Amino acid sequence: MVTRRSTSLIALGAVALLALAGCSGGNSANGGSNGSKGDSLVIDTAFSIETGDPGHTYDPTGNMIAKALYETLVDFKGSDVSTPIPGLASWEQNDAATEFTFTLEGDRVFSDGSPIEAKDVVFSLQRIQGMEDAKPNFLLGGLTITEVDDKTVKISSETPLLQLPAILANPALGIVNSDVVMENGGATDGSDSAQKYLDGASAGSGPYVLDSLDLTSQVVLKKNDEYNGDEEAGYDRVVVRNVTESATQLANLKGGDSMVAMDLNGDQVAGLGDGVKVDSVPSGQTIFLLLNQSPAVAGDLANVKIAEAIRYSLDYDALLELAGAGAVQATGVIPPGFEGALDSGVKPDAEKAKAALAEAGYTGQTLKLQFPNDYPVGGVEFTPLAERIQAQLKDAGITVELAPQPFATELDAYVAGTEGFGLWFWGPDYADSANFLPFAPGLKVGLRSGWAAEANPEIAGIAADAASATDAATRAEDFTKFAEAMQAEGPFVPLIVPGRNIATADDVTGAVYNSVWEMDIAEINPAG
CATH class of the missing domain: 3.40.190.10 (Periplasmic binding protein-like II)
Structure with a gap:
């Protein structure tokens, strides 16, 4: 049983309208900036x-x-x-x-x-x-x-x-x-x-x-x-x-x-x-890349090995320079502070990236990177981030074309799963790591990336175990396994947890x- 702690949150009632200065910045503090009780x-x-x-x-x-x-x-x-x-x-x-x-x-x-x-x-x-x-x-x-x-x-x-x-x-x-x-x-x-x-x-x-x-x-x-x-x-x-x-x-x-x-x-x-x-702290949001695994959407670029090559081609420290105070590298699809989050993220490895590209059969095809260009997340502007990703991948031999769109337009494509290569973000609906299981194959975000459950039954099974666990310790282990498996395989490349x-x-x-x-x-x- 959880013991009682009489924690209060906040309240409300009905009172009259006060005429105060709006967003232009009149002195709404009314002289109360000394911070004393009652101001x-x-x-x-x-x-x-x-x-x-x-x-x-x-x-x-x-x-x-x-x-x-x-x-x-x-x-x-x-x-x-x-x-x-x-x-x-x-x-x-x-x-x-x-x-x-x-x-x-x-x-x-x-x-x-x-x-x-x-x-x-x-x-x-x-x-x-x-x-x-x-x-x-x-x-x-x-x-x-x-x-x-x-x-x-x-x-x-x-x-x-x-x-x-x-x-x-x-x-x-x-x-x-x-x-x-x-x-x-x-x-x-x-x-x-x-x-x-x-x-x-x-x-x-x-x-x-x-x-x-x-x-x-x-x-x-x-x-x-x-x-x-x-x-x-x-x-x-x-x-x-x-x-x-x-x-x-x-x-x-x-x-x-x-x-x-x-x-x-x-x-x-x-x-x-x-x-x-x-x-200044990391937020609960994660900015990530997705590489669609549906041939109908991504054609011959629908290959998880290309995503693996991208993971090892990026200089995450250089990307973090665009994020500022409080931001950290995303260590996986589960951000810091949540159960199962990994202690460290992927490090650049040119040899691993080269081997993954070879296994994928990549021959220089252009990946069109779609992203919202009018919706900064935690102070991170997506256009300069996309430009830096493009430059880094060019150095790794991967050709990227930038395709920015307004948030409302690009959101429709992301939700519909028609983005071949996308730059997006995900945040929690409530404070539990179950929020991040949708990245699994066959679940909401996985399907937006054309990643069906049968594409990786092992990770799908780990996610199902975490979702159905009845014991807290076992569940915590399942979340860690899920984070590790998702960081090693699959169509996602976690980049940045923006600061707040x-x-x-x-x-x-x-x-x-x-x-x-x-x-x-x-x-x-x-x-x-």
Whole structure:
């Protein structure tokens, strides 16, 4: 059984709209830059948010706001996503990892003072299951959620699901006040219409409540006076502003108009002076190359040995120069910090590359490298990265033609599996290595690369073992085997895990990156 740790996440409630400066950078801190308790916390980030309704949110900024407004059954501490810990509930599971029992502990309350009960948990999760168009809907696929008593909920899975606790830590699965949401259109049968209400008010249980939401300019949070968890709000008010240009974020931070800048690139954080702190860490995303294994798509270039030759032809240190602070070489399809991640990546080896090309029968055919040219990932621009890959492969005797397209256009080709040679990225939906099994032959990303299960039954079997494991130790071994096998064979060439740089004023502490919810606002406090 997992022991109880009364971890709070964040809360919400309904208040009036505050007129504050938008992304242009007026002094929204209102003189609060000394960081004392009770002042405003001002955060600048480039918005990726569609709603304040946790049941519909699935974007980076949306996840961060939901985390600051709604508590989940399970949590992670800070940037550590390796070990789930209790949030609103402790849990135990059966030996087959198909039945999980969650027990609400303590007398926790929503922002209106009403108690959190099992009925709220069941409603919150079944509401998402009933909304087929909701982005988080897939997280709860195949699950049966039932109320045992006022404090206990049972969740059953059709198959072993050791990753369920990690899934339930996703902010999209925050627990809402069922009475309030049902009074405002909430339902579990697919007829839910509560999103409009939750875009203007809140119904959660954490340290903050929603004050106002403008999807284009700013989100304002306010301290929840009814909060009774163990994460006291560090500020009376939090203003999250949409500042799309990293240079403007930097100017606002240096000028004292904001206290947190979330989107500075590696070059910018390298030049920061006194008065600013930076948390630079690898993100949870991996930038990789894929070589399609379908002859209908790639013709005679559909050969895993060409991918192997590319793996050993690249100078990964030189590619990392384009990524900046916090970035590291991808050691495999599982990024650092996740179970099964390898300690080191592939090193250039000209002899191995030459032998692989010879075995593939490569005679100088041109590989057309397709990639999105308007969608940087973690500050990494794909065009200069593609140009450097092209130059390095030319030195290895591999001819590459660059074929950039806008993100929306290229995404269609990637998802449809019609890219012969592509440069793409992948990030986790929740904090568990099961997120990276889709790279296996016969699974989602493998199939996008024309890599059927029968192309490599051994790796397909390892992935299946990891997915169905009922023992944590065995599962960890399976993930390591999977990472090792994928790094040795197959159509993928992991390149870079981009860095994530969060810069703060010296008078702010606790602003750290998390690969699932970007940053936990409830952990940010005035220094000292």
